[in-house]
Amino acid sequence: MGQASTLIETKTKRILVDPWIIGPCNGNAWYTLRHKAATKKNIPTDVDCIYISHEHEDHFQKETLQEFNKNTQIYVCKFPTDRFYNKIIELGFNNVTELSPWKAETLSEDLTITSIKNQDLMFEDSALLIQSGEGTVFCQTDCKMDFESLKKVSATKPDIGFFMYSVANWYPDAYNYPKDKRDQIAKKRKSNKISGFVNYVDIIKPKYAIAYAGGPLFPHKSQLKLNDPINGVFGCPDEAKHAWDISGKTGTDVLVMAADDEIGIDGHHVKNDEPILSTNKMDMLNELSIEVQDDLNKRRKDEGEASEKLPSMIIDYFNKIISENPIARKYIDMKIQLIAEGKNGGEFVFDMSKQNQSGNFATEGKIDNWNYFMKIPAQLVQKSINGEMLWETLFLSCRWQGDRNPDQWNEHFINLLYDPDPNRITNIYKMYEQTH
Amino acid sequence: MEIKVKKEKLEEGKLTEILDRPKIVGFFNGTEYFAFSGICPHAKWPLELGTVDDCTLTCAGHSWGFNIADGKCKTNPGRGLKSYTVLDDGKDLIIREKAE
Numbered sequence: 001m002g003q004a005s006t007l008i009e010t011k012t013k014r015i016l017v018d019p020w021i022i023g024p025c026n027g028n029a030w031y032t033l034r035h036k037a038a039t040k041k042n043i044p045t046d047v048d049c050i051y052i053s054h055e056h057e058d059h060f061q062k063e064t065l066q067e068f069n070k071n072t073q074i075y076v077c078k079f080p081t082d083r084f085y086n087k088i089i090e091l092g093f094n095n096v097t098e099l100s101p102w103k104a105e106t107l108s109e110d111l112t113i114t115s116i117k118n119q120d121l122m123f124e125d126s127a128l129l130i131q132s133g134e135g136t137v138f139c140q141t142d143c144k145m146d147f148e149s150l151k152k153v154s155a156t157k158p159d160i161g162f163f164m165y166s167v168a169n170w171y172p173d174a175y176n177y178p179k180d181k182r183d184q185i186a187k188k189r190k191s192n193k194i195s196g197f198v199n200y201v202d203i204i205k206p207k208y209a210i211a212y213a214g215g216p217l218f219p220h221k222s223q224l225k226l227n228d229p230i231n232g233v234f235g236c237p238d239e240a241k242h243a244w245d246i247s248g249k250t251g252t253d254v255l256v257m258a259a260d261d262e263i264g265i266d267g268h269h270v271k272n273d274e275p276i277l278s279t280n281k282m283d284m285l286n287e288l289s290i291e292v293q294d295d296l297n298k299r300r301k302d303e304g305e306a307s308e309k310l311p312s313m314i315i316d317y318f319n320k321i322i323s324e325n326p327i328a329r330k331y332i333d334m335k336i337q338l339i340a341e342g343k344n345g346g347e348f349v350f351d352m353s354k355q356n357q358s359g360n361f362a363t364e365g366k367i368d369n370w371n372y373f374m375k376i377p378a379q380l381v382q383k384s385i386n387g388e389m390l391w392e393t394l395f396l397s398c399r400w401q402g403d404r405n406p407d408q409w410n411e412h413f414i415n416l417l418y419d420p421d422p423n424r425i426t427n428i429y430k431m432y433e434q435t436h
Numbered sequence: 437m438e439i440k441v442k443k444e445k446l447e448e449g450k451l452t453e454i455l456d457r458p459k460i461v462g463f464f465n466g467t468e469y470f471a472f473s474g475i476c477p478h479a480k481w482p483l484e485l486g487t488v489d490d491c492t493l494t495c496a497g498h499s500w501g502f503n504i505a506d507g508k509c510k511t512n513p514g515r516g517l518k519s520y521t522v523l524d525d526g527k528d529l530i531i532r533e534k535a536e
């Protein structure tokens with residue numbers, strides 16, 4: 001139904017996975033791969049249950065979820081923390097069940113669903129296996145799965161598998177690279193991700209595989225260049241199919257499905273829409289962009305302004321999360337420059353270097369020797385400080401500019417921002433230090 | 437730990453498992469031999485499924501990249517592979533743990 005949103009119908013139940021169907025997500029930036037924006041009529045509100053794989057907005061989108069009855073049965077994976085479960089409860093849903101990983105939940109006489117948790121210490125995500133007398137369907141969502149789990153899924157001999165095929169991230173587009181280097185990184189990342197798709201399909205070997213949960217569309221006029229099918233990092237499903245077809249691997253038919261298309265367990269494909277491919281992406285994007293531009297502009301305007309208190313809130317917030325998590329600082333070991341751009345913004349320095357024992361971690365000001373640089377609209381910083389928007393969601397919006405020195409990923413920094421709860425951080429590093 | 441492997445076991449340009457426990461993968465680039473732990477620290481994918489370009493091994497699962505000479509992770513610093521010393525005695529390869 002778009003991105004990872006998948007409706008699975010058996011003889012007895014209708015299961016909806018990761019419903020993001022209407023509106024944008026990730027900071028009013030992302031749209032699903034449709035040439036015409038979906039409306040509320042596209043939302044199958046009469047489902048028996050919903051499975052939500054994880055917290056990212058392209059899988060857990062409030063605007064779509066608000067259309068469902070609050071008694072709808074929601075399933076999520078049992079993660080190490082309750083943060084995701086609590087977020088669903090906060091939306092008013094009162095029938096939320098956590099599924100222990102790899103423990104099948106019986107929905108009816110011959111129908112089970114099994115949640116498969118990722119093995120990453122820092123970021124919570126999951127996939128879903130649906131098994132019925134009619135057949136077996138695997139939904140990877142965008143879960144980065146461990147090899148043993150893939151083999152276990154393969155042993156169930158899925159008829160249909162849905163697999164992620166594209167980067168869905170801010171790297172390299174948010175960073176300040178010369179064009180040549182950016183293009184080189186983007187090309188390699190895109191190619192690696194498509195290879196990952198081929199490898200997942202080859203290991204699980206369903207009869208039919210569908211490339212999904214891939215790159216979004218960025219229809220706002222300020223972000224159109226992100227959609228470039230040649231130099232962009234975000235792929236299209238035909239590229240994944242092509243990679244499979246030329247790989248020489250056999251045993252699976254890879255299909256390209258458009259949002260709203262249907263596939264039977266026997267592979268019968270009913271085409272209800274025109275898919276967005278690398279060849280027609282820009283034409284379709286331009287149509288979508290015209291269609292949603294006013295709405296997107298209104299949504300961005302409705303984000304409002306940052307509070308006059310934002311500067312002091314930023315200082316308090318970062319002093320708190322850094323001082324409470326010395327173990328994270330040991331691994332982050334960076335100096336960070338934040339520019340909150342716009343009204344009530346400012347310039348801020350976060351000293352997360354491991355030798356800083358002063359307790360004065362966050363200050364106003366500017367430095368030249370930063371390791372990580374972020375220039376972010378002040379109203380979006382405000383939302384993340386308030387807890388209304390995950391920092392990751394903000395980053396995924398690509399509505400900011402960054403830079404790195406040295407130019408390398410720092411998972412520890414992103415992990416701290418993801419959820420700075422000291423108990424979570426302490427538990428993670430206990431495990432991390434046992435294995436590294 | 438020291439193990440001996442026939443040189444012909446390592447085909448040029450092909451990642452090859454040379455020991456299963458502990459899992460060690462080897463690579464011959466046409467000039468030099470390399471050996472390193474064979475499981476990706478990210479999601480435990482077997483590294484012989486990956487690819488090598490220049491000195492970088494890319495894991496088949498989620499594209500983590502490692503320097504085949506020293507095992508260092510290029511994409512997630514600090515999450516590297518154990519790297520082994522490889523000695524070529526003309527017929528066999530002697531693979532040893534590196535001195536601390």
